Amino acid sequence: MKILSLILKIIETVIVCIWGVAVGIFFPACIMGLGSEIVPQDVAERTDIMVLWLVTAVIGYVIPAALILGKHYRVAACMSVLGMAGVLIVDSMFAQLYQYTAESTGPDNLYLPLIFATLLDIFIWAIEDRALFVKLFETKKKKTDEQAPSILGDD
Numbered sequence: 001m002k003i004l005s006l007i008l009k010i011i012e013t014v015i016v017c018i019w020g021v022a023v024g025i026f027f028p029a030c031i032m033g034l035g036s037e038i039v040p041q042d043v044a045e046r047t048d049i050m051v052l053w054l055v056t057a058v059i060g061y062v063i064p065a066a067l068i069l070g071k072h073y074r075v076a077a078c079m080s081v082l083g084m085a086g087v088l089i090v091d092s093m094f095a096q097l098y099q100y101t102a103e104s105t106g107p108d109n110l111y112l113p114l115i116f117a118t119l120l121d122i123f124i125w126a127i128e129d130r131a132l133f134v135k136l137f138e139t140k141k142k143k144t145d146e147q148a149p150s151i152l153g154d155d
Contacts, residue, residue, distance in 0.1 A: 005127045009068060012120040015113065016065040023110045024057025042097065043106075049093045053111060056086030061117055073125040080121035087114050 028050040035044040043049075060083015064076035094106030126133065 001127055001130070005124060008120055008124050008127070012068065012117055012124065013065060015117045015120065016061050019111065019113045020057050020061035020065065020117065024061065024114065025054060027107070027110060028054040028057075046093075046097060049090060049097070052086065052093070053090050056083055056090060057111075057114070059083065060086050061114055064121055065117075068121065068124060071128070073121075073128045077121045077125040080118040084115055084118040087111055 031039055031044065032047055032050045032054075060080060064079045064083070067073075067076035067079070090111055091106075091108055094108060098104055098106045
């Protein structure tokens with residue numbers, strides 16, 4: 001299990017380095033800084049999408065990757081789930097922006113791969129805290145196996 005956890009951590013780090021840092025921070029910052037020189041005017045005017053994309057990448061994926069390296073798996077998984085919610089909000093905002101453009105739906109291939117980082121964070125948490133899950137299943141099994149109280153009052 002340690003090898004599987006290490007492999008998942010490496011894959012998660014690569015995904016976060018590419019899509020969380022390079023794409024999630026660099027692209028929105030360039031679009032906000034350069035504006036209509038690199039993207040269409042309607043996209044350059046929507047700084048709210050870019051700010052949300054930037055915040056989602058940092059809070060939802062870069063910080064959880066650092067927390068995983070610090071062995072705070074549960075917090076990292078929770079923050080990553082919040083990041084996935086942010087990614088879905090960014091996706092819906094771009095879908096509304098590009099609703100009248102048939103040939104493009106926006107840069108969804110740049111931020112949607114972060115959903116896989118969320119899944120990896122949850123898997124890493126499940127692998128690293130497997131003793132917690134085993135304990136939860138044991139207490140549930142004990143609860144289902146215990147004798148029900150009698151309606152007759154017998155011991």
